[in-house]
Amino acid sequence: MEKNKFDIITIGGSAGSIGVALILLKSLPEHFQIPIVLIIHRMKNITSQLNKLLAKELGIKEVVEPEDKEPIRAGIIYLAAQNYHLLVEQGNTFSLDYSEPVNFSRPSIDVSFESIARVYKHKTLAILLSGANKDGAAGLGRVIGEGGTAIVQSPETAEYPAMPKAAIDINPSVLIQSPEQTVHYLLNQITT
Amino acid sequence: MDENNSIHIKELDEILQMLLHRYGYDFSNYTKASLLRRVNRFAKETDSATAYDLKYKLLNSEPIFQLFLQEVTVNVTELFRDPAYYKSLREKVLPVLASYPIIKIWHAGCSTGEEVFSMCIMLHEAGLLKRARIYATDINPANLEKARSGIIPLAHMKEYTTNYLKSGGKNDFADYYSARYDHAIINEELRSQVIFSQHNLVSDNVFNEFQFISCRNVMIYFDKQLQDRVLQLFYDSLSSLGFLTLGLKETLLFSVVKDKFNNIHKTTKIYRRKD
Incomplete structure (x- = not known):
């Protein structure tokens, strides 16, 4: 098997996604050697402690909300900050963007994935x-x-299936997986 | 390749070169990821199918360039955005500024003025407004024109009022503006100490000395090299022990001036010149 097939994993989710994201993250080997970037929709004006909550659930020191121009490091779980779009630049640093919400969302998963x-x-x-x-x-x-x-995520396993369905509709070649299948997939692809 | 992204990074560089020569605006040190996204959005809005198409329009029509300037520089702003920041200003910065006979303030990248008006309200409540001289600058003349009018859309006023209260504001927020139809105008008295003028952080230099500079969520659109230039400009524009405030997710940590400032309030990004 090719070593480190991926240099980055990014996970996008909205309503009903946090539990699944935790399942995936908990399945990772302890010393994974790539960065992981979470884009999770949150309320705009209510300060959320999601990074602390995730870190506690995962039993790790921190889940990092990256600041502007922060270098992207392997082995770190990043969470897009509230109210900014999160982008990456050539040279592997994060950059932030406060322009209009996309799909009523900021951070927008589209913006980060692209x-x-x-x-x-x-x-x-x-x-x-x-x-x-x-x-x-x-x-x-x-x-x-x-x-x-x-x-x-396969729509039948999703608490809110609209987002997975929309993605499957326009992208026939995506892999459709239950969370268990994704855990299995990750274990096969991620080396430490 | 999806149709939303017809312009690629190489073509973007060519467009930026052309704009520099034709109009004197230099975007070459803006962050590429973010700029490319907005340029592509602009291309779509102007029905420019290719980079050549867009370049042709920009080269031959100044009004289209003005629109471009409006679209690709981000002009999203709010009154009392990030209430925690304003709360720290009230508690940690205004009492210090109160010790100066004339308080000189620079809002760099003020967009349509909402953050400036918020500061004016705070200075007014602290009894400092009359002693303040506030310079508010932006790259974009259309923004400055809006800002000078003091008119803001009424649509988000409920949110702004909540922000104001969360920031520790104790007055009736509605006393600070008059609403008419779908707009509100900020009381003229509150705006009386502000001078709005054009200044380009990319190419312009020090023009005065300040005790307080605010530049929030402006430099996120600049690459590291340009950020360093601008931060040096701010350092040179601040008086001894002057304050510099940034957006909540901005930091001096990765900059050339990081050792020249103390971070006096970590989460709200209020910095103070060490010497």
Whole structure:
């Protein structure tokens, strides 16, 4: 098997996604050697402690909300901050963007997926989970267009199937997996 | 390749070169990911199918360039955005500024003025407004024109009022503006100490000395090299022990001036010149 098939994993989710994201993250080997970037929709004006909550659930020191121009490091779980779009630049740093919401969302999963795919190309693994809108669908299209791998949570396993369905509709070549299948997939692809 | 992204990074560079020569605006040190996204959106809105198409339009029509400027520089702003930030200003910065006979303030990248108006309200409540001289600058003349009018859309006023209260505001927020139809105008008295003028952080230099500079969520659109230039400009524009405030997810940590400032309030990104 090829070592480190992916250089980055990005996971997008909205309503009903946090539990599934935790299942996936808990399945990772202890010393995974790639960065993981979570884009989870949250309320705009209520300060959320999701990064702390995730870190506690995962039993790790921290889940990092990246600041502008922060270098992207392997082995770190990043969570897109509230109220900014999260992008990546050539040279592997994060950058932030406060322009209009996309799909009523900021952070928008589309914006992050497209930007990550542009930099990481075929070394991108993007996973789209439960949600009630259509954010992420176009972004997964971009991931596939750049030669990366796109996984969508199977709608029947999603608490809110609209987002997975929207992505499957416009991207016939996505892998449709239950969370258990994705866990299995990750274990086969991620080396430490 | 999906049709939403007809322009690629190489073509973007060519467009930026052309704009620099034709109009004197230099976007070459803006962050590429974010700029490319907005340029593609603009191409779509102007029915420009290819980069050549867009370049042709921009080269031959100044009004289209003005529209471009409006679209690709981000002009999203709010009154009392990030209430926690304003709360820290009230508690940690205004009491210090109160010790100066004339308080000189620079809002760099002020967009349509909402953050400036928020600051004016805070200075007013602290009894400092009359002593304040506020310079508010932006790259974009259309923004400045809006800002000078003091008119803001009424649509989000409920949210702004909540923000104001969360920031520790104790007054009736509605006393600070008059609403008419779908707009509100900020009381003229509150705006009386503000001078709006054009200034381009990419190419312009120090023009005064300030005790307080606010530049929130502007430099996120700049690459590291340009950020360093602008931060040096701010350092040179601040008086000794002057304040610099950034957006909540901005940091001096990765910049050339990181050792020249203390972070006096970590989560709200209020920095103070060390010397």
